[in-house]
Amino acid sequence: EADIYQTPRYLVIGTGKKITLECSQTMGHDKMYWYQQDPGMELHLIHYSYGVNSTEKGDLSSESTVSRIRTEHFPLTLESARPSHTSQYLCASTDGTPDEAFFGQGTRLTVV
Amino acid sequence: GQSLEQPSEVTAVEGAIVQINCTYQTSGFYGLSWYQQHDGGAPTFLSYNGLDGLEETGRFSSFLSRSDSYGYLLLQELQMKDSASYFCAVRDSSYKLIFGSGTRLLVRP
Numbered sequence: 673e674a675d676i677y678q679t680p681r682y683l684v685i686g687t688g689k690k691i692t693l694e695c696s697q698t699m700g701h702d703k704m705y706w707y708q709q710d711p712g713m714e715l716h717l718i719h720y721s722y723g724v725n726s727t728e729k730g731d732l733s734s735e736s737t738v739s740r741i742r743t744e745h746f747p748l749t750l751e752s753a754r755p756s757h758t759s760q761y762l763c764a765s766t767d768g769t770p771d772e773a774f775f776g777q778g779t780r781l782t783v784v
Numbered sequence: 785g786q787s788l789e790q791p792s793e794v795t796a797v798e799g800a801i802v803q804i805n806c807t808y809q810t811s812g813f814y815g816l817s818w819y820q821q822h823d824g825g826a827p828t829f830l831s832y833n834g835l836d837g838l839e840e841t842g843r844f845s846s847f848l849s850r851s852d853s854y855g856y857l858l859l860q861e862l863q864m865k866d867s868a869s870y871f872c873a874v875r876d877s878s879y880k881l882i883f884g885s886g887t888r889l890l891v892r893p
Contacts, residue, residue, distance in 0.1 A: 703879055714885040715827070715871065722879040730880065731786070762826060764881070771817045771875050775826035 675699050678763050678776035685753050685783055693748045693779045695763030704746040705773070707762045708732060715762065721746060753783045786810040788872055788884035795890045796862055804857045804870050804887045812877025816848050816855045819871045819883070827871060827883075830857070859889070867891045 717730030
């Protein structure tokens with residue numbers, strides 16, 4: 673069973689609010705990822721990290737930021753939420769050998 | 785940049801065999817993976833091909849041809865519970881893990 677956790681599972685928030693989506697894993701994986709996925713659609717990579725103090729932007733332009741101060745923790749922050757941010761956000765981690773990524777259960781964000 | 789192409793939808797009957805193809809374009813290719821995602825759930829890992837050839841895991845097999853930038857997932861003895869979305873994914877030299885657009889598999893009785 674995957675030991676990667678996301679909180680909150682569901683969040684409804686007003687426009688303009690600052691929010692942080694939490695992601696933690698206890699597997700000691702160095703690579704972590706954030707994806708955005710609308711229902712029934714593809715996963716878009718928005719941020720990734722290959723170790724502590726390393727963060728990179730993915731292919732999908734995003735107004736979010738991430739940090740990686742500890743191996744196990746990879747939070748994603750939206751400084752000012754907008755209705756266009758309404759989506760599901762999935763966090764994943766892997767040690768890269770092979771590329772078996774473990775996913776959290778996701779955070780379903782609704783911005784009203 | 786990277787791109788992966790998969791058929792958007794496949795329908796098959798219970799007990800049949802189905803193949804889901806994936807073609808990719810990426811820099812610094814490090815392997816092709818497959819994931820299954822049921823509606824409302826998170827993706828779960830199915831298989832990985834780092835080298836050319838066929839990998840078999842129970843009812844599921846995956847194939848890779850690096851020279852053709854092509855792979856497929858083969859599902860045998862289909863069951864109703866196999867109805868889900870299937871994603872191929874590639875990792876490049878910068879540790880990016882990129883997913884295809886997904887193939888929705890519908891298994892009918």
